Amino acid sequence: MSILRAKALDQKAAANPLSKGRILKVLMTIVMSILAIFMILPFIWMLSTSFKSPSEVFVFPIQWIPADPSFEHHIKVWLDNHFAQYYFNSLKVAILGTGGAIIIGSLAAYGFARISFKGRDLIFFLYLSMMMVPPQVLFVPKFIMFDWAGIYNTHWALILPSFVTIFGVFYLRQFFLGIPKEISESAFIDGAGHLRIFFQIFLPLAKPAIVTFAIIDFSWNWNNYEDALVFLISEQLFTVPLGLQNFVHEFSIDYNGMMAAASAAIIPMIIIFFIGQKYIIQSVASSAVKG
Amino acid sequence: MGWMRRQRLIGYLFILPSIIGVLTFFTFPLLFSVILAFTNWSGPGGINTEFIGTTNFINMFNDSIFLTTIKNTGIYLLHVPISVGLAFIVAIILNRMVYMRNTLRAMFFLPYITSSIAIAFVWMLLLSPSNGPVNETLRAIGITNPPSWLASGDTAMHAINLMSVWFILGFNVIIFLAALQNVPAELEEAARVDGAKFWHIQLFITFPLVSPITFFLLIIGFINTFKNFGLIHALTGGGPGDSTNVLALYVYQNAFRYYELGYASAIAVILFIIILIVTLIQWYIQRKWVYYQ
Structure with missing residues (x-):
């Protein structure tokens, strides 16, 4: 209008x-x-x-x-101070975490959108309510649990929890609900099972939604400072945000180096944003207005 | 096993990994945390842990730092209504009163999508009290005694708020812009024909129509503010003194600096209860002033 x-x-x-x-x-x-x-x-x-x-x-x-x-400072940042190591760690954590979140999240989203079983909506509501729990409540028990499981101070302490994103399941489920029921029902009558419907009908149709979620989730994982702060102590495991903090405190006089490192940390996000801008803005807007 | 039964089983397998994940990383830790709050667990192993009843909760109210963090958290919340208000005005103007709307929208959104520790450190340099670009500019336009920003206990919390407005403004603008697309133009047209002024129309017609969104942004903003401590931890560590220490950061400090995991859990549980109460109050208030179509 x-x-x-x-x-x-x-x-x-x-x-x-x-x-x-x-x-x-x-x-x-x-x-x-x-x-x-x-x-x-x-x-x-x-x-x-x-x-x-x-x-x-x-x-x-x-x-x-x-x-x-x-370019002196940019070169120095990449050659000294483990920055390349931090960068590699961040890529590893963000790629594995996002990949797992897409697989587990899209499967669950299909389940909550298209498979009917008793108590489904109640379970989904309880599932969503966990979004309200502040991370601080979870840090201490997770710290103890990870210590028991032997994954404290490993990258798994960041990767495994990021497989579970409640927002992702919510967002993808919204999208799956928008796919006409007749499509999956007629496929079902023709003898296609859930697996075939999911892989051959839903995933291809949901590609834009999955790309959007991947971009947003990747940026969360890439910028995740708080979990890295809590669960990593060995410097060679540090991700970019945590390493950057080290950098600032160790080289507090080297402002040029600091800004070169900050640029290296931010520029991938700016590039991804400009490539996926349309999708990101749409998804942010629709998740709020229709959600 | 029949085909239908097998399909049913496969259906459960779709949600199983996610349910296990939520139980492992959300539900179980939440319950664990509530139990920890009534113990004196310290150090990761928790040797010699005992149940100490409500001692942690009583100690909190004699803990002056805890009381300071409550006050600071309150100040920290102020950036939310400020940025929501500002975003409403920006969104109204961007909606149909400008050229290059999409470019401008992207520029406003950029800080939100790149919000990270890296850009926080950029701000730290920009706000350097003695020779930072912000204060140099203020001096150049005749302010002889610009604020010390993060370096002074009196202004540090306001500096954090200023940055936070910059960070989330774009998000709020995007959401308002989306909401404005659903406002029927006829209403506004009718008011204009009746001779209403532009800003009166926005205030008395558009604003009530988008109030569910305003409410959503306030809730999300408040909840995120209660939860966020990364920005403050990186920039000031809660200082100078405890002038920027907030509840969420204090939980972190107790747990991972002093290893008082029991006490930290008790504060975290209080934080959770506060978030629940704020959400409930907002639900109650919104029934009175939010207009649903």
């Missing part, structure tokens, strides 16, 4: 280039652009600082484009 109205507004504005509506729209675009630039200034400052020399970091007025840009 609003798109239609916006179009009507545009047409009106086109008929009269100096109409009140058009001037207002230009004005508002300028105001919002200024605000939006403030939102991304920290990223620009980070990038620009990572290419500066130490003496230029706090020069005022701010030099947004370094006078003599150099």
Whole structure:
């Protein structure tokens, strides 16, 4: 509706280039652009600082484009300080965790959406209610349990729990519910079992939803600082967020190096965001508005 | 075994891994935590652990740091209504009063999707009291005594709030924008014909129509704020002094710095109860002011 109205507004504005509506729209675009630039200034400052020399970091007025840009700090970050190791650890934890979450989550989502059994909706409600439990309540018992199981201070302490994302099951189930019941019912009558319906009908149809969930889940796992803080103590196991903290405390004077490391940590997310932007924004919006 | 029965069994196997996961990583730890809260368990092995009844809960109210963390958590919550309010205004304008709507929307959303410890450290440098770019700019426009931000106990919590608004604004804007697509244009048109002013229409017609979403954003925002301690742990560790120590961080400190796992669990249980109460209060209040179509 609003798109239609916006179009009507545009047409009106086109008929009269100096109409009140058009001037207002230009004005508002300028105001919002200024605000939006403030939102991304920290990223620009980070990038620009990572290419500066130490003496230029706090020069005022701010030099947004370094006078003599150099890759020195970026190279140093990757060669020293275990940063490459942290990066590899983060990739491992995020890829395995996200992969497991997609498999287990999509199976469960199909189950809750399409398989009828007694008490299903009650079980689903109890399942969802676990989302309210704050992680702090779970840290201490998980710490004791992982210690018993011998996975404390291993990557499994991060990977195994990330297989279970209640949000993922909720989100994928919403999508599966939208697939017309007739499709799976007629396949069932034709003799296709749940496994075939799931792999040959549901998974291909749900590809956009699964890609969206994969992007969001990957970014959670990639940015997961709190679990790494609680469950990892050996430095060679550290993930990027935890390693970055180490970096800051050890090299607190090397601001350029810090910003080069921060850029390396953030840039994959920015790239993924711009590639999957449409999906991400849609999914975030729909999970809230329809959920 | 018949085909139907086998299909039924396969059906259960679809949800089984996920149910086992939730029981292992959510339900069991939750119950375990409630039991731990009544013990003096310390250290991972918990040697010589005894049930000490409600001692942990009584000790809390004589613990001055605990009381400080309650107060700080309250201040920390303030960024939620501020960012929700700001997001409403931004969303109204982005909805149909600008060019390049999608580009602007993406720019607002960027901090949320990259929210991480890495960008928190960028903020730490930006807010350096003596020569950080933010304070240099403030001095350049004539503020001779800019705040010390994270370095001073008086302003550290506000600095954290400022960053938090920056982090979640984009998320709130996206959700409001989606909600605005469902607001019927006829209502607004009718009000305009009757001579209502633009901001009156937004306040008295649009705002009530999107109030379920406002309510959703407030709940989600409050719950996440109660749970979040990573940002504060990385930036200030709860300091200077205990000026930025919040409940969630204090649980972490008791558990993994002092290894008082029993006491930490007791505080965590209180945190859980507070979250439940806030959610219930909001459910109750929203019945009075939320308009459902």
